[in-house]
Amino acid sequence: MTSKAPIPYPLDEVEVVQATRTDLIERTWLNNKAEWGKDTNLDAYLDRERHLQSQDLTRDGGIKTWIVVPRQRANPGSDKDVDPETILSALETFERPAWIARKEDGQVHEVLAISIASVFTPEKFRSYGYGSFLMKAIWQKAKEMGAEVSYLYSDVGPNYYGRLGWTVHRSDELIIPVSTTFPETWVSPSSSSTNTVQDKDLEAILTRDAELLKAELVGRLNSNSNSNNGSMDKDTTVLAALVPEPNCVRWLHARASFVGERILNKADKITDLGVVSVEDQDQFVLWYHDLLHDQLTLIRTRFKADQPGQARALIERAVDEARKWGLSKVVAWNHDPLLEQWTGLQGVTRSSTLPSLGLCQEKDAGKKVEWILNNYYAWC
Structure with a gap:
């Protein structure tokens, strides 16, 4: 020895x-x-x-x-x-x-x-x-x-x-291959339209997202205080959340752009940071071009349970963006559980980046x- x-x-x-x-x-x-x-x-x-x-x-x-x-x-x-x-x-x-x-x-x-x-x-x-x-x-x-x-x-x-x-x-992820054919039961997005998200749009989208998140935290507190069987124990549980804000998205975008232009020598520049629903701007997808790992990673998403057509339109735009950059998949960390129900795909638990x-x-x-x-x- x-x-x-x-x-x-x-x-x-x-x-x-x-x-x-x-x-x-x-x-x-x-x-x-x-x-x-x-x-x-x-x-x-x-x-x-x-x-x-x-x-x-x-x-x-x-x-x-x-x-x-x-x-x-x-x-x-x-x-x-x-x-x-x-x-x-x-x-x-x-x-x-x-x-x-x-x-x-x-x-x-x-x-x-x-x-x-x-x-x-x-x-x-x-x-x-x-x-x-x-x-x-x-x-x-x-x-x-x-x-x-x-x-x-x-x-x-x-x-x-x-x-x-x-x-x-929690360290789950949902992987959506660009070859995915979505199930017919997922409502058609034909009546839904989306706009791309540019840097100038981030402030409004994430300010509103933060307002909604804060209200959801308050709702969680009130819901548990009115329930004897709530998951949040009075003395031993704390809810913690990182505030969604533009600078974290811009930092990731700066990283992706540098990799594309300086390391991989891509001729095209990354311009789109995500997509937002035209009909309801509270629903959106923000993404990160993880070019070195062959995936478009969803940074932040917000969907509504009663509007699956809006969600499908947003996810299909993400798949299109991945395909445009020659990436094989779209990946969401700790995804909205509705995505599994809607897409027919099943999440997995990561063994790294925990x-x-x-x-x-x-x-x-x-x-x-x-x-x-x-x-x-x-x-x-």
């Missing part, structure tokens, strides 16, 4: 600092390229990361990079003297608006959510506890920042982050949390 090499830096001699120096931030990208950019030209990969950090979602501190490094003797807590070669582990945090609804006060509160992404430890520094050390520190920093919710998407199964505070939630969420503050310790609207718009 091969013995484990001595730990490069004992855990009591390392610290977590925010990387503000450009060379340190870009070193974290170079490190994680082995995982998330292995088939991408180095210059294009770095340019993509710079591009994504310049979006409305991420500029002005919207994204932060955190690194584990040997403790800085002269400037503890600072990245001033950090050697890029000694970045032991790293991650990024995004600050997002969220809602929390608690049964005990019957209110929906707007709160800060911290999204965690790009968690990566260079291979030579793995198995020494640096990743767990970083995650524990970030959990504490999220609390200190006043965040009430933190979430991430796990590619290492449900247990690693689960023991650190982030519990796996949505994981936890409540950060002590007042919610021990409570269960239900993640409402756990759709792709939350991913980053």
